Amino acid sequence: QVQLVESGGGLVQAGDSLTLSCAASQRTSESERLTMGWFRQGPGAERVFVAAITYTGTSSYYSDSVQGRITISRDNAKNTIYLQIDNVKPEDADVYYCAAASCYTILVSTPVYWGQGTQVSVST
Numbered sequence: 001q002v003q004l005v006e007s008g009g010g011l012v013q014a015g016d017s018l019t020l021s022c023a024a025s026q027r028t029s030e031s032e033r034l035t036m037g038w039f040r041q042g043p044g045a046e047r048v049f050v051a052a053i054t055y056t057g058t059s060s061y062y063s064d065s066v067q068g069r070i071t072i073s074r075d076n077a078k079n080t081i082y083l084q085i086d087n088v089k090p091e092d093a094d095v096y097y098c099a100a101a102s103c104y105t106i107l108v109s110t111p112v113y114w115g116q117g118t119q120v121s122v123s124t
Contacts, residue, residue: 002026002034002113004098009118012088020083022098022115034113035104036074036081037061040094041117047097049108053081061104085120093122 008020026032037052051072053060060072066085074081085092096118099111106112 002032002100004036004100004113004115006096006098006115006118009096009120011121011123014088014090014122014124016088018085018088018092018120020085020096020098020118020120022081022083024079024081024100024113026079032102034100034102035107036098036100037104037107037111038072038081038083039097039099039111041097042094050096051083052104052107054104059104061108088120088122090122090124093120095119 003025004022006022012018033055035052035054038050039047040050041047049063050066051062051070053072053074057074069086071084098115099107100113101107101111
């Protein structure tokens with residue numbers, strides 16, 4: 001069982017930068033190398049993919065809608081991934097969820113593990 005805990009959400013001013021964190025506590029074998037990523041969900045909307053990064057960090061993937069303003073990274077020593085959003089826009093306001101799976105293909109279709117989500121609100 002892997003537990004994912006997000007942090008870093010809150011109210012941010014439009015134009016500022018924001019960094020979300022997701023810490024994974026793995027109780028399974030250390031050999032379980034998870035691809036991790038972020039999704040977002042608005043009220044009454046479907047949860048949509050934002051970004052993902054492989055265990056080694058050598059490959060990262062982004063939704064076309066956020067390409068250029070968002071950077072995903074990870075620190076395996078801390079079992080943590082990060083999502084940096086630059087030049088935050090009002091349309092970035094959503095609940096952001098951390099997710100994990102054994103590979104990218106599974107992550108974007110049916111993630112195995114989910115965090116509880118962190119709310120991002122944007123003031124103008």
